[in-house]
Amino acid sequence: xxxxxxxxxxxxxxxxxxxxxxxxxxxxxxxxxxxxxxxxxxxxxxxxxxxxxxxxxxxxxxxxxxxxxxxxxxxxxxxxxxxxxxxxxxxxxxxxxxxxxxxxxxxxxxxxxxxxxxxxxxxxxxxxxxxxxxxxxxxxxxxxxxxxxxxxxxxxxxxxxxxxxxxxxxxxxxxxxxxxxxxxxxxxxxxxxxxxxxxxxxxxxxxxxxxxxxxxxxxxxxxxxxxxxxxxxxxxxxxxxxxxxxxxxxxxxxxxxxxxxxxxxxxxxxxxxxxxxxxxxxxxxxxxxxxxxxxxxxxxxxxxxxxxxxxxxxxxxxxxxxxxxxxxxxxxxxxxxxxxxxxxxxxxxxxxxxxxxxxxxxxxxxxxxxxxxxxxxxxxxxxxxxxxxxxxxxxxxxxxxxxxxxxxxxxxxxxxxxxxxxxxxxxxxxxxxxxxxxxxxxxxxxxxxxxxxxxxxxxxxxxxxxxxxxxxxxxxxxxxxxxxxxxxxxxxxxxxxxxxxxxxxxxxxxxxxxxxxxxxxxxxxxxxxxxx
Numbered sequence: 001x002x003x004x005x006x007x008x009x010x011x012x013x014x015x016x017x018x019x020x021x022x023x024x025x026x027x028x029x030x031x032x033x034x035x036x037x038x039x040x041x042x043x044x045x046x047x048x049x050x051x052x053x054x055x056x057x058x059x060x061x062x063x064x065x066x067x068x069x070x071x072x073x074x075x076x077x078x079x080x081x082x083x084x085x086x087x088x089x090x091x092x093x094x095x096x097x098x099x100x101x102x103x104x105x106x107x108x109x110x111x112x113x114x115x116x117x118x119x120x121x122x123x124x125x126x127x128x129x130x131x132x133x134x135x136x137x138x139x140x141x142x143x144x145x146x147x148x149x150x151x152x153x154x155x156x157x158x159x160x161x162x163x164x165x166x167x168x169x170x171x172x173x174x175x176x177x178x179x180x181x182x183x184x185x186x187x188x189x190x191x192x193x194x195x196x197x198x199x200x201x202x203x204x205x206x207x208x209x210x211x212x213x214x215x216x217x218x219x220x221x222x223x224x225x226x227x228x229x230x231x232x233x234x235x236x237x238x239x240x241x242x243x244x245x246x247x248x249x250x251x252x253x254x255x256x257x258x259x260x261x262x263x264x265x266x267x268x269x270x271x272x273x274x275x276x277x278x279x280x281x282x283x284x285x286x287x288x289x290x291x292x293x294x295x296x297x298x299x300x301x302x303x304x305x306x307x308x309x310x311x312x313x314x315x316x317x318x319x320x321x322x323x324x325x326x327x328x329x330x331x332x333x334x335x336x337x338x339x340x341x342x343x344x345x346x347x348x349x350x351x352x353x354x355x356x357x358x359x360x361x362x363x364x365x366x367x368x369x370x371x372x373x374x375x376x377x378x379x380x381x382x383x384x385x386x387x388x389x390x391x392x393x394x395x396x397x398x399x400x401x402x403x404x405x406x407x408x409x410x411x412x413x414x415x416x417x418x419x420x421x422x423x424x425x426x427x428x429x430x431x432x433x434x435x436x437x438x439x440x441x442x443x444x445x446x447x448x449x450x451x452x453x454x455x456x457x458x459x460x461x462x463x464x465x466x467x468x469x470x471x472x473x474x475x476x477x478x479x480x481x482x483x484x485x486x487x488x489x490x491x492x493x494x495x496x497x498x499x500x501x502x503x504x505x506x507x508x509x510x511x512x513x514x515x516x517x518x519x520x521x522x523x524x525x526x527x528x529x530x531x532x
Contacts, residue, residue, distance in 0.1 A: 003117065004052045006044060015062040029053065056117055063119065098172035104148040105160050105171040111139070112157060127154045184234055185242045188224040196220075197242070198250060202257040209239035264376065275381070278309045281470040282341045284369075285309070286382035287330065287352070289322055293390050295399035295431045296438055303389065303442065304330040307382050308338055311470060312455050312463040314385055316446055318439040324354035328486050331360065335482060338467070339474035343367040345379060356489065363485050364477065393445040397438070399431035487523035490532065494519050504532060 002009075007025040010018060019025050028034075029051070034041050040057035044050045055063055112130050119126045133139050135151045163170040185194045196219055200212055207215075213236055223230045234242075247254065256263040278284050287306045304317040304326050315334045319326035331344070344366055346352035353370070361368050371378035390403055402410070433441065451464040458466050490504045497518045501510040504522060509532045514520065525531040 003055050003114070004042070005055065006050060006052055010053065010058070013066060015058065015065050017059045018062050029057075032057075054117075056119065060120060100144075101148050102168060102172035104145045106164065106168060107142070107145050108134070108149060108152065108157075109160055109164055112161075124154075127157055131157060184224065184226055184231070184238065185246075187226050188231075189220060190225075193220060193224060194246075198246060198253075201243070201246065201250075202254055205254070205258050209236050209243055212243065213239045275309055281310050281467065281472045282308060282339050282474065283310055283343070283472075285334065285341045285344045286379050287327065287344060287346050288379055288382045288386060289319075289326075289349070289351070290386045290390070292318070292397075292438070293394040293401055293403055294397040294433075294438070295401055297431055297434050301435050301438060302326070303386070305382055305385050305389070306330050306334045307385050308334075308341070308467075309381055311338075311467040312381075312458055313338060313451060313467045314446060314463070316389070316442045318435055318442060320435060322349070322351045324351050324356045325486075325488070327351050327354075327357050328360055332482055332486055335364075335477060336479060339476055340364055341366055343369055345369040345371060347371050347376075347379060348373055359489070360485055388450070389442075389445075392449070393442065397441065398433055484523060487525060490522040490524050495522050496520075502532065 005013070007022045007029070011020050011022050011025045014020055019028060029041075034053050034057045035051060037057060040054040042052055044052045055066060058066065112127070115130050116123070116126045119129075121129070130139075131152055131154050134141070160171060185197065188194070193216060196216065197212055200207055200215060213233065216239075217233055220233075222233055224233060225231075252263070252267050255267060275284070285306055285308055287304065289302050289304045292301050292303045299320065301318050301320055302322050304319060305314060306316075307314045315330060315337055317326060317330035317333055319329075334341075344361070346368065348370055351357070358368065360366075376383050394400060395403075401407070451467075452462050454460040454462055495502045495504065497511050497514045497516050497520060499516050501508045502520065502522060503509075504524070511520075522532050
């Protein structure tokens with residue numbers, strides 16, 4: 001609101017008891033001594049000169065009318081939350097509702113201060129006049145202020161002013177927050193009733209309010225102790241309200257107990273950004289496996305997945321059954337493509353902790369890292385790659401069987417219908433790929449699709465580009481030596497060379513270059529039974 005006005009502006013405002021011409025205003029100023037009042041008049045700055053008069057110089061009725069028309073209470077837009085309030089006023093322990101209530105009261109106090117300037121009556125009369133105007137709707141009030149403070153009193157206005165001087169946060173009010181934790185179920189029997197009801201819900205989420213009330217009567221009797229006094233057991237309706245509140249306020253806790261899988265997938269901490277320190281190629285790999293959501297002509301296969309965390313490059317290996325040899329072949333494929341990693345993180349599956357895999361890690365100087373049991377979030381990167389593969393690549397494969405039990409049920413129903421029509425399973429579902437052909441399709445998807453897709457974790461760069469830009473030294477292994485390391489160990493133990501050579505499964509293999517008495521680790525060549 002503009003507080004200093006020229007004679008022209010006062011005349012144009014068309015205020016009560018004020019002339020509507022410049023000459024009339026000037027005459028009024030001369031008669032009432034405005035020009036000699038150093039507080040309410042001043043020389044006008046800028047071109048033209050002349051005088052300016054403070055609103056407080058006007059007659060009281062004119063002041064009220066002017067302020068009613070031009071003063072806007074809460075002229076700033078309503079804060080969307082407590083953080084939108086001035087930084088000096090924000091208190092971290094205020095709820096959004098309390099912060100808005102505080103801001104509405106501060107807006108009214110600012111408006112009152114502007115209204116009171118230049119008034120010729122005492123403070124009490126000024127407050128009374130402001131309150132009456134506010135409550136009667138004569139003051140222009142922003143809707144958000146009126147919504148939170150519909151009416152005020154002289155006493156409230158005085159109290160707010162004192163509280164604002166001490167601490168503006170004392171103007172914050174959140175009635176709902178003030179009531180939290182003070183209901184019957186929160187206070188009864190020192191909180192034991194609330195804990196008992198929560199335990200019942202956690203054990204059986206389908207219990208009704210009637211069931212829970214009956215169980216509470218059996219546990220605590222017909223009366224409860226609330227703040228030192230005895231009260232009757234609340235009716236079913238009260239239990240219904242309490243259960244609704246508990247299911248909402250303790251949703252995370254109840255979900256964790258009732259449905260651990262849902263909790264892990266939607267509520268458990270994901271650890272996003274936890275591997276931000278992994279910046280070098282081959283610093284850390286993650287590996288995991290999952291059944292492919294598609295049938296092949298030779299049955300269901302599993303997909304083994306390996307991801308380099310820093311570059312997000314991946315390799316996929318198709319295996320008929322989960323086994324340690326499949327893990328070894330996937331690692332061989334990754335080493336030939338990217339180099340030898342410093343560490344590999346796996347879960348505790350039997351195929352990942354097998355002796356053959358640990359022996360391979362030891363020979364290649366790779367540090368094995370095991371995730372904790374039932375903690376898939378610790379391998380979030382590879383879990384996400386598996387999900388991307390299933391929903392992107394597997395969905396388009398012939399013989400797709402769906403991602404969920406519901407999908408598979410629908411497919412089973414379709415199979416039954418197809419069978420009645422005389423169609424085979426392969427004809428009904430388009431099963432046409434063999435395991436070898438599935439591997440070819442998977443490799444093409446990795447090479448031409450996944451590695452050229454922008455990735456959020458790479459600042460929208462592609463794994464292919466990030467891998468090519470890496471300047472890290474790549475540790476390599478001779479391919480033939482790597483193949484030898486992957487050969488199966490004979491009997492899982494060492495052998496001692498004798499003058500007859502090495503005995504394996506009742507056969508002797510000649511070792512002319514190795515002296516008798518030497519202990520050796522024997523690997524079998526699975527392509528030539530005559531060679532170890």
